[in-house]
Amino acid sequence: MNKNVEVLVAEYNETSKFFDRIYEVKNIEYAPYILKSFYSEDDINDTPFRTNLSEWFKGRGIPSWRDNLDLLLHRLNIIAPYELLDKAFGLSLSDQYWLKPYGSNVFYDAINFFDHDFDYAEFMEASLSTNSKTIMKKTSLKTPNNTTDGMLRKAWIIEDGTRYLLKGGYKNEILQPFNEVLASEICERLGFCHVKYTLDTYKDMVVSKCPCFITKDAEFVTCYQIRNDMKRHDNAEDYEEYIMKLEEHGIKNAREKVEDMYILDFLIMNEDRHLNNFGIIKDVNTLEWLDVAPIFDNGQSLNIDYYDEEELHILGNGRLFYEEKNFDEIIKIVKNLRRIDISKLDGIVEWFDVLLHQYQDLTKMSDRRIEKLCILLNRQIAKLREMILR
Ligand SMILES: Nc1ncnc2c1ncn2[C@@H]1O[C@H](COP(=O)(O)OP(=O)(O)OP(=O)(O)O)[C@@H](O)[C@H]1O
Ligand SMILES: [Mg+2]
Known part of the structure; x- marks a missing residue:
């Protein structure tokens, strides 16, 4: 689904995390931009379209090069990031794509994370803490943190109704958050359209914090x-x-x-x-x-x-x-x-x-x-x- 529009009907294999079969493409215009170029009306299952659909879907998740991934996986109690891809309908805060179970009558308005709160405390601890012993319960995976890209340790949180992305530094490097804030200051002064980053601390660690620049629309x-x-x-x-x-x-x-x-x-x-x-x-x-x-x-x-x-x-x-x-x-x-x-x-x-x-x-x-x-x-x-x- 793309928000309220059905893009295609397919079978998602929960074990291999691939789309095994595409039954029907309903609205290719609403598909992720990158997929459109792989689409042809001939047998959609034989074209690179299906492979690229699976690849694109995987790309929405936590990448294999995420800093300190092993520790994160251990704390989340999972083996690989792709286990998270289809949790919470695959919802994200960077786009509006999601998986709707066939025949269900779930609506985007009822579930999306732009409007609805999500659990983040445990994920934030698992992702950013240096000395946490907490192992996350699988029930806490109702979060857009399942679908964040990028190398740095990060976590979506909610404060006063606003969704913020917290980002740490890479390994022991502590300069990154300061660079983000410096960039914001330069953009502000020169009038460049930018995402505003501020500094925050999480358990003695300095992190950068920026609001979500995406909306439901x-x-x-x-x-x-x-x-x-x-x-x-x-x-x-x-x-x-x-x-x-x-x-x-x-x-x-x-x-x-x-x-x-x-x-x-x-x-x-x-x-x-x-x-x-x-x-x-x-x-x-x-x-x-x-x-x-x-x-x-x-x-x-x-x-x-x-x-x-x-x-x-x-x-x-x-x-x-x-x-x-x-x-x-x-x-x-x-x-x-x-x-x-x-x-x-x-x-x-x-x-x-x-x-x-x-x-x-x-x-x-x-x-x-x-x-x-x-x-x-x-x-x-x-x-x-x-x-x-x-
Ligand atoms: N403020 C935001 N609002 C919405 N989506 C965001 C925001 N910041 C980042 N994202 C999404 O999350 C992804 C990862 O964030 P970001 O690029 O800041 O992380 P990173 O770990 O520094 O990435 P890289 O691997 O490029 O170093 C972005 O590519 C973008 O899709
Ligand atoms: Mg990036």
């Missing part, structure tokens, strides 16, 4: 899905064709909005702008492409993987579609940098410095490291200022 479609049936060039053409596609679908100022993301990536040296970390927002009722998705997932920045207490190693490579490239190269895709009022970033390095020092008791981050982070940030801002004035 709007789906997040990743660039990866959109590009899937487009010819791949492995150069800036991939980017240009993507912008064209967004414009064809009527998204206003698509180019500037995507550029904004690359400007942010330049400033914080974000190494992780892979094709599932950006995309568009689609109306699930009318299927209209509404907008570029707000900028999110900016934690892997400021040379996070290459930190050395002694020296300032700078990797300096970001991502532009399928290419890994130097940030100085990627930024060249921005047509007009002069539209950026860089003075809005005055004082932001000092602001970040204070923020990192504030949490030092918890993070144990050295003064030296904080200083190096500030040097890097300052350097990127200065470089951008120079490019604007050039």
Whole structure:
């Protein structure tokens, strides 16, 4: 199902976690975007359509590369993440697809997690706690936490009716949440549409916290899905064709909005702008492409993987579609940098410095490291200022 619309009738094998047979495709337009290109009206069971349906469904779950997955599985009392895929009707907070048992009269409005509360305390503990002994009861699997993507440990929670995603750092790395908050501050000051991240603590661990940017009526479609049936060039053409596609679908100022993301990536040296970390927002009722998705997932920045207490190693490579490239190269895709009022970033390095020092008791981050982070940030801002004035 896609919200209230029947997409297809199929048999889901609870053991193999594959769709064994497709009986009927009812509304292909309402299927996940990536599946449409595999669809042909000939025997749907013989085409890659069925395999890709199963793959897509698996991709909605916790990935095998989730940080500390073994511990999470142990605490959840399951063997593999795919055991969770069909729990709670396969509902998610990032899209509106779900499994409706054939012949039942369950309605989306009665079950979805946008409107209805879910259990999260146990999952949050299982996912984020470093020393929990709790083994979760299988009855607590009524949660959108069954269907979260991404490498970092994370958990959906509800506070005052709002759904928030909490994200930890990778292994012992504690910088990611701070990078998320820094990215939000930059976006706020430069007027870029973004998901607002704040800091929170969970059992002495600093985590980032952001509200759900999706509603019951709007789906997040990743660039990866959109590009899937487009010819791949492995150069800036991939980017240009993507912008064209967004414009064809009527998204206003698509180019500037995507550029904004690359400007942010330049400033914080974000190494992780892979094709599932950006995309568009689609109306699930009318299927209209509404907008570029707000900028999110900016934690892997400021040379996070290459930190050395002694020296300032700078990797300096970001991502532009399928290419890994130097940030100085990627930024060249921005047509007009002069539209950026860089003075809005005055004082932001000092602001970040204070923020990192504030949490030092918890993070144990050295003064030296904080200083190096500030040097890097300052350097990127200065470089951008120079490019604007050039
Ligand atoms: N605020 C949000 N609202 C709705 N969906 C979200 C939100 N934040 C993230 N998601 C969804 O969850 C997925 C994982 O989140 P995110 O990319 O932040 O995690 P990550 O672990 O940092 O990922 P990666 O593997 O790219 O490092 C996203 O791809 C997106 O589909
Ligand atoms: Mg991500």
